[in-house]
Amino acid sequence: MTSGARSSQEEVSAHIGNVVRSEVNKNADYNLEEWIQTRIHISKGETIMDVGCGNGKQVEVFSDLVGDNGKVIGADIFSQVPGLLGKAQEKLSKKTNIELIDHSASVPFPQNDETFDVITSCYSIYYVDDVRASLREYKRLLKNGGRCFIVGPAWDNSREFYDLNQDVTKQDLPRNFSDRLWRINNEVIPAAYEIFARVEVSPFVNRVFFEGDEGVKAVEEYYRATLLFQEDSEQQDKRDKFAKEFVRRVQIDVDKTGRYIIYKRAIGLTLYKD
Numbered sequence: 001m002t003s004g005a006r007s008s009q010e011e012v013s014a015h016i017g018n019v020v021r022s023e024v025n026k027n028a029d030y031n032l033e034e035w036i037q038t039r040i041h042i043s044k045g046e047t048i049m050d051v052g053c054g055n056g057k058q059v060e061v062f063s064d065l066v067g068d069n070g071k072v073i074g075a076d077i078f079s080q081v082p083g084l085l086g087k088a089q090e091k092l093s094k095k096t097n098i099e100l101i102d103h104s105a106s107v108p109f110p111q112n113d114e115t116f117d118v119i120t121s122c123y124s125i126y127y128v129d130d131v132r133a134s135l136r137e138y139k140r141l142l143k144n145g146g147r148c149f150i151v152g153p154a155w156d157n158s159r160e161f162y163d164l165n166q167d168v169t170k171q172d173l174p175r176n177f178s179d180r181l182w183r184i185n186n187e188v189i190p191a192a193y194e195i196f197a198r199v200e201v202s203p204f205v206n207r208v209f210f211e212g213d214e215g216v217k218a219v220e221e222y223y224r225a226t227l228l229f230q231e232d233s234e235q236q237d238k239r240d241k242f243a244k245e246f247v248r249r250v251q252i253d254v255d256k257t258g259r260y261i262i263y264k265r266a267i268g269l270t271l272y273k274d
């Protein structure tokens with residue numbers, strides 16, 4: 001494992017969470033990839049790297065945007081997350097302009113200076129050891145005129161969901177979980193202003209709807225897959241009880257309004273090399 005990376009238990013949780021999230025996002029009212037494109041305007045023929053690409057959700061879209069003359073590299077710590085590479089390969093099997101590489105964002109990349117038109121990292125930068133070093137590395141890898149797009153959770157992401165968890169468990173958010181929520185504000189934004197010539201900060205709110213009985217089931221699956229649930233290790237023996245109570249409370253909302261809503265709040269940073 002690379003220095004500072006998480007334990008394999010955490011990696012597996014992140015992977016499961018990632019897969020469940022992409023299912024859950026089908027019920028969202030805002031499309032993350034479309035929003036990204038409004039920020040960075042990927043064109044045909046461009047060369048892109050997506051860091052922390054997971055199962056390839058963004059890579060798949062970027063592949064279409066750059067077309068046959070462009071190229072997309074998807075980087076992730078594949079060798080540390082069992083099954084992730086297979087998932088990405090399956091999703092991207094029909095694409096011919098994609099390369100998946102097993103590489104941690106916590107260490108320098110092997111590519112030459114000025115290789116990429118665009119570098120993106122979605123819901124991943126808060127896992128690296130040294131955000132400043134990563135951003136410097138992205139700047140090195142960008143061509144002149146290149147841009148970088150980073151998106152991660154805002155400090156108040158899914159606030160209502162976490163508040164419900166707190167109410168049910170009577171526990172504060174796990175420390176490393178809440179720290180991660182603040183990393184965009186506290187570390188990434190200041191470092192971006194220091195390193196890049198121009199920075200645009202844009203908020204994004206995505207409502208994810210869970211409707212009827214199916215919705216309640218999906219919320220339970222989502223809750224159990226989140227690191228929030230996984231990381232509550234001090235309360236291992238009580239986790240099923242928490243999940244049951246969590247779902248009971250969600251059901252009350254669904255009975256009243258027909259649905260439960262998670263408000264995913266994110267912050268996007270568009271960073272210009274020059």
Ligand SMILES: C[S@@+](CC[C@H](N)C(=O)[O-])C[C@H]1O[C@@H](n2cnc3c(N)ncnc32)[C@H](O)[C@@H]1O
Nearest residue numbers: 052053054057076077104105106122123124127
């Ligand atoms: C929440 S997922 C996001 C995946 C994808 N970008 C998306 O938005 O659907 C975070 C991803 O970051 C990856 N990751 C974690 N630490 C990493 C590191 N040091 N270098 C590269 N990727 C990393 C995880 O394996 C996981 O696939």
